[in-house]
Amino acid sequence: MSPLALLARLGRLVLSVLASFGRVTLFALDAVSHILRPPYYPRELAVALLNIGWLSLPVVGLTAIFTGGALALQIYAGGARFNAEAVVPQIVAIGMVRELGPVLVGLMIAARVTSSIAAEIATMKVTEQIDALVTLSTHPMKYLTAPRVLAALITVPLLVGIGDIIGIMGGYTVAVQNLGFNAAAYLQNTVDFLETRDVVSSLVKGAVFGVIAAVMGCYYGMNSGRGAQGVGRATKGSVEAAAVLILAANFVLTGVFFSI
Amino acid sequence: MIRMENVHKAFGPNRVLQGMNLEVPRGTSMVIIGGSGTGKSVALKCVLGLIKPDSGKIYVDGKDAADTSDRDAFLARFGMLFQGGALFDSLPVWQNVAFRLLRGSLKRPQAEAREIAIEKLRRVGLKPDVADRFPAELSGGMQKRVGLARAIAAEPEIIFFDEPTTGLDPIMAGVINELIREIVTEMGATAMTITHDMTSVRAIADNVAMLHGGVIQWTGPVAQMDDSGDPYLDQFIHGRAEGPIEAVR
Numbered sequence: 134m135s136p137l138a139l140l141a142r143l144g145r146l147v148l149s150v151l152a153s154f155g156r157v158t159l160f161a162l163d164a165v166s167h168i169l170r171p172p173y174y175p176r177e178l179a180v181a182l183l184n185i186g187w188l189s190l191p192v193v194g195l196t197a198i199f200t201g202g203a204l205a206l207q208i209y210a211g212g213a214r215f216n217a218e219a220v221v222p223q224i225v226a227i228g229m230v231r232e233l234g235p236v237l238v239g240l241m242i243a244a245r246v247t248s249s250i251a252a253e254i255a256t257m258k259v260t261e262q263i264d265a266l267v268t269l270s271t272h273p274m275k276y277l278t279a280p281r282v283l284a285a286l287i288t289v290p291l292l293v294g295i296g297d298i299i300g301i302m303g304g305y306t307v308a309v310q311n312l313g314f315n316a317a318a319y320l321q322n323t324v325d326f327l328e329t330r331d332v333v334s335s336l337v338k339g340a341v342f343g344v345i346a347a348v349m350g351c352y353y354g355m356n357s358g359r360g361a362q363g364v365g366r367a368t369k370g371s372v373e374a375a376a377v378l379i380l381a382a383n384f385v386l387t388g389v390f391f392s393i
Numbered sequence: 394m395i396r397m398e399n400v401h402k403a404f405g406p407n408r409v410l411q412g413m414n415l416e417v418p419r420g421t422s423m424v425i426i427g428g429s430g431t432g433k434s435v436a437l438k439c440v441l442g443l444i445k446p447d448s449g450k451i452y453v454d455g456k457d458a459a460d461t462s463d464r465d466a467f468l469a470r471f472g473m474l475f476q477g478g479a480l481f482d483s484l485p486v487w488q489n490v491a492f493r494l495l496r497g498s499l500k501r502p503q504a505e506a507r508e509i510a511i512e513k514l515r516r517v518g519l520k521p522d523v524a525d526r527f528p529a530e531l532s533g534g535m536q537k538r539v540g541l542a543r544a545i546a547a548e549p550e551i552i553f554f555d556e557p558t559t560g561l562d563p564i565m566a567g568v569i570n571e572l573i574r575e576i577v578t579e580m581g582a583t584a585m586t587i588t589h590d591m592t593s594v595r596a597i598a599d600n601v602a603m604l605h606g607g608v609i610q611w612t613g614p615v616a617q618m619d620d621s622g623d624p625y626l627d628q629f630i631h632g633r634a635e636g637p638i639e640a641v642r
């Protein structure tokens with residue numbers, strides 16, 4: 134292939150990526166405008182809160198506790214190389230709250246919530262249920278997207294907060310049980326070391342990741358192709374996109390919060 | 394009154410509607426017939442704005458259907474039975490039927506909405522105990538009738554039925570035909586029905602239109618259907634394999 138053709142191909146790729154980015158952004162703005170304007174659907178919101186928030190607790194808790202435990206073991210082993218074992222409580226706290234808590238919860242939400250939103254809405258699209266909604270004077274963005282995005286915005290930061298705490302408790306348990314740390318001193322070190330900024334960044338990341346997860350699920354669902362294959366593609370695409378965007382957003386947010 | 398003027402719609406290379414013209418006077422029943430895949434369902438969806446025509450105009454009582462300024466008021470006048478039912482599978486049957494009555498401008502108390510739903514279910518020949526089941530637990534014909542009950546629940550002025558009797562037993566088909574006729578004559582609704590069932594055509598229609606090759610091949614009062622002299626229509630209503638319409642399309 135000639136260099137020029139390669140360049141043209143690259144250009145097309147960049148353009149198409151930018152175009153889809155624009156479409157997703159417009160979609161997200163549309164969703165937000167529907168969250169703000171009546172009519173509201175409280176029943177749909179309640180169901181979404183339950184599905185996205187409450188029912189995600191077990192997987193979030195399990196993810197966090199094992200990660201916190203493993204983190205304590207690693208830091209202890211790594212720290213021992215230069216006689217810095219004592220730093221375990223601080224690093225576990227920072228690692229969980231600043232990075233691992235939000236990222237792992239975000240990814241679990243992408244796996245659990247984004248996929249199920251995308252599959253559900255895509256199935257509705259394929260079986261003409263979305264068309265039926267429109268003919269029943271109900272706006273699909275308002276009825277399907279708005280409650281899910283709002284529920285994710287509310288619950289995912291909470292899930293991240295809970296994940297942070299459980300993760301720290303996981304590290305605490307390992308440190309106290311297996312590594313011979315003093316329980317009271319461990320907790321004191323954790324609390325003293327964490328700054329408000331750490332906690333705020335964690336919750337803000339949670340809110341952003343939650344919105345990304347819900348918006349991508351809805352976007353791919355609403356734009357699903359036809360048939361079972363369309364539903365499958367929509368589901369797969371939504372999880373990939375949500376996961377990548379969450380990691381990218383995490384990088385940007387970490388920069389915003391901690392490099393200035 | 395519904396008027397379609399020179400409506401075109403293509404999906405990629407598949408040119409479905411190629412200049413469709415049709416007029417449905419207020420308070421009458423129009424039945425659209427035509428081969429499978431000729432674009433009958435697409436035509437109805439164009440009127441509702443679910444599919445955007447490539448060109449051409451559609452008017453409902455003189456108002457341009459493409460005008461999106463007051464979609465809610467526009468759609469509130471319509472009821473639609475989808476070919477595949479399109480029931481909300483996350484909601485029980487009665488909430489499907491009463492969907493419009495549970496939210497939005499037509500909202501009313503839950504008990505009242507439920508009562509209306511059960512009454513509409515009865516009109517399509519379903520017992521009250523169906524009300525609390527989920528769509529996936531019903532047979533195909535039952536789902537179709539729930540869809541029909543949902544379409545008529547809010548007593549819209551204009552109702553579209555996409556194959557209302559397909560998949561029903563002959564007795565139930567008779568009940569549904571009568572119901573559609575009743576809705577037009579007693580409630581004064583305007584109806585557009587798609588069907589492949591010639592018994593239904595005769596029972597429901599004031600006027601008949603045959604869609605073929607992307608245009609209305611023939612249209613006229615149902616009484617003139619049998620001696621139209623149109624070879625396409627004749628072949629279709631008599632179900633002959635031989636004729637101007639090819640069997641493989």
Ligand SMILES: Nc1ncnc2c1ncn2[C@@H]1O[C@H](COP(=O)(O)OP(=O)(O)OP(=O)(O)O)[C@@H](O)[C@H]1O
Nearest residue numbers: 404407409427428429430431432433434435436476
């Ligand atoms: N959303 C869509 N995307 C692409 N093609 C479509 C779409 N909807 C319909 N078509 C195509 O348009 C043509 C007409 O479809 P339509 O559903 O209107 O047929 P029909 O006349 O209702 O047939 P039937 O009697 O079998 O229901 C078909 O070839 C179909 O493949």
Ligand SMILES: [Mg+2]
Nearest residue numbers: 433434476555
């Ligand atoms: Mg059809």
